[in-house]
Amino acid sequence: MIPFVDLKTQYSNIKDEVNSAIQHVLDTCQFTLGSEVASFEEEFALYCQAQQGIAVNTGTSALHLALLAAGVGLGDEVITVPFTFVATVASIYYTGAKTVFVDIDPQSFTMDVNAIESVITERTKAIIPVHLYGQSADMDPILEISKRHNLVVIEDAAQAHGAEYKGKRAGSLGDMGCFSFYPGKNLGAYGEGGMVVTDNKDYTRTIRMLRDWGAEKKYHHVLKGYNYRMEGIQGAILRVKLKYLEEWTEGRRTAAAHYNQLLADSGVKTPKEMDYARHVYHVYAIRTNKRDEWQQQLNVQGIQTGIHYPIPVHLLPAYSDLGYKLGDFPNSELAANEELSLPMFGELTRAQCEEVCNAVVTLAKN
Ligand SMILES: Cc1ncc(COP(=O)(O)O)c(C=O)c1O
Numbered sequence: 066m067i068p069f070v071d072l073k074t075q076y077s078n079i080k081d082e083v084n085s086a087i088q089h090v091l092d093t094c095q096f097t098l099g100s101e102v103a104s105f106e107e108e109f110a111l112y113c114q115a116q117q118g119i120a121v122n123t124g125t126s127a128l129h130l131a132l133l134a135a136g137v138g139l140g141d142e143v144i145t146v147p148f149t150f151v152a153t154v155a156s157i158y159y160t161g162a163k164t165v166f167v168d169i170d171p172q173s174f175t176m177d178v179n180a181i182e183s184v185i186t187e188r189t190k191a192i193i194p195v196h197l198y199g200q201s202a203d204m205d206p207i208l209e210i211s212k213r214h215n216l217v218v219i220e221d222a223a224q225a226h227g228a229e230y231k232g233k234r235a236g237s238l239g240d241m242g243c244f245s246f247y248p249g250k251n252l253g254a255y256g257e258g259g260m261v262v263t264d265n266k267d268y269t270r271t272i273r274m275l276r277d278w279g280a281e282k283k284y285h286h287v288l289k290g291y292n293y294r295m296e297g298i299q300g301a302i303l304r305v306k307l308k309y310l311e312e313w314t315e316g317r318r319t320a321a322a323h324y325n326q327l328l329a330d331s332g333v334k335t336p337k338e339m340d341y342a343r344h345v346y347h348v349y350a351i352r353t354n355k356r357d358e359w360q361q362q363l364n365v366q367g368i369q370t371g372i373h374y375p376i377p378v379h380l381l382p383a384y385s386d387l388g389y390k391l392g393d394f395p396n397s398e399l400a401a402n403e404e405l406s407l408p409m410f411g412e413l414t415r416a417q418c419e420e421v422c423n424a425v426v427t428l429a430k431n
Contacts (some may be wrong), residue, residue: 067417069369070249071410075313078412079305083255086301095297098277102300106260108307109244109252112227113236115262117269120295121276124223124245127259128156128193130293131241134261134271135217137162137190144184145193145221146176147379147389148397152245153195153221154378162190164387166379168394172337174350174404175202177396181210191217196225196235198373199251199317199347200339204230204238211239219243223259226252227314229343236262246303251317251347252310254299313411317346320413324349327422331429334403348373351425352403359405359428366424371406 076083090101102120110118121127137143139161145153147166157164167180176194192211194202202220211218218239222228226244228235236242244250246258261272271288274281279290321336321344328335334352338344350373353359360370377397379389391398407421 066367067369067408067421069371069406069408071412072248072253074412075410079309082305083302086305087298090297090301097294097296099297099300101297101304102295105300105304105307108304109260110262112234112307112310113242113262114234115237115242116264117262117266119261119269119272119276120300121259121261121293122295123257123293124243124247124259125152125156126276126291126293127243127245127261128153128219128221129159130272130275130291131219131243131261131268132156132160132162132191133275134268135191135219135240137217140188141190142186142188143191143193144181144189146195146197146397147377147394148174148374148400149195149197149221149378150223150374151378151381151383152223153193154384157193158384163188164384165189166387166389166394168396169197169400170203171396171400173200173203173339174198174336174400175200176207178203178206178210181207185210185214185216189214189216191219193219193221194239195221195223196228197348198336198350199225199228199345200336200342201225201228201230201235201238203339203341208239217241223247224250224347225345226250227310227343228345231341237264240265241268246299251314251345252303252306255302256296256299258295258299258303260295314345316411316413317409318344320409320418321346321349323415323418324407324422327418328425331422331426333425333429346409348406349409350404350406352400353405353429354403355428356403356405359425362428363421363424368421368424369408372404373406374404375401377401
């Protein structure tokens with residue numbers, strides 16, 4: 066059996082360090098925020114080449130608070146892509162603002178930068194490019210357009226820990242970058258977690274208050290805030306795991322290189338690492354018009370795969386009120402029908418890649 070993600074092997078490799086980090090939190094009783102979370106904020110911000118990090122309870126909360134700090138609210142519009150996890154759009158909905166979609170570029174699976182200007186109105190406040198699968202969106206044109214129209218750029222970097230755009234780290238490219246530490250992410254907690262990174266001191270101050278009931282100091286609530294604090298145990302675990310992130314990322318990149326090589330002459334559409342990118346392969350996405358059949362066949366052979374995502378957000382019942390319909394975003398709709406995520410994790414071996422590719426190549430021949 067080849068799992069889609071192998072968290073057990075990862076844990077067994079770092080078990081002693083993780084267990085003693087958890088024990089330390091139990092001994093000091095710093096269960097929410099506290100010194101481990103504060104240290105993790107500093108260390109992860111540094112890793113992202115950003116000046117500030119504000120740890121929260123989920124990636125969704127990171128996006129929500131980044132939007133609020135940018136002043137986004139009722140009556141505003143925020144531009145993003147429909148080919149993303151639903152959380153990107155939910156976070157906009159939470160603020161009262163309206164989501165306006167632009168399609169993706171079919172090669173990179175990220176925002177089509179040529180589609181942005183035509184949907185900007187006087188209500189547009191922000192753009193959320195999504196660094197889908199661990200590859201940065203094409204940020205230079207996005208930043209240039211935002212500057213001209215005075216828009217805030219919030220990176221959805223939930224899948225892009227350590228990803229780079231022209232040598233700069235994801236999260237430090239826009240005004241704010243939002244990360245998720247959901248267990249299956251490249252840097253995953255043993256529970257939930259998220260962070261906003263930024264260089265902006267005002268955003269930092271606002272988000273620090275908003276995550277902790279809007280309080281400037283205890284019981285002095287100056288904003289209507291939330292309980293979005295990161296747990297101490299998660300901060301301590303994430304500190305341990307951050308030390309290994311580069312090693313795991315290189316493991317993912319090596320596995321992706323094996324896949325690329327083993328599938329090279331098969332006719333299978335493999336993902337493209339754009340010239341500007343360091344892709345961190347949260348997901349290794351191939352494309353086929355027989356996607357569901359392939360997934361079923363691979364499953365029978367003990368090879369677990371994923372689909373990210375089968376329905377683009379503009380076609381989800383939950384967001385039908387946005388008024389979009391089938392045909393509005395053809396690149397997203399085709400990707401949703403064709404995308405298949407092969408097993409991907411830092412410890413994936415050459416032999417496992419070969420087993421996966423043998424099976425995929427056989428399917429491609431039929
Ligand atoms: C692209 C994207 N945005 C946002 C999120 C939300 O993160 P979380 O699950 O930590 O709330 C996720 C992950 O789940 C994601 O993949």
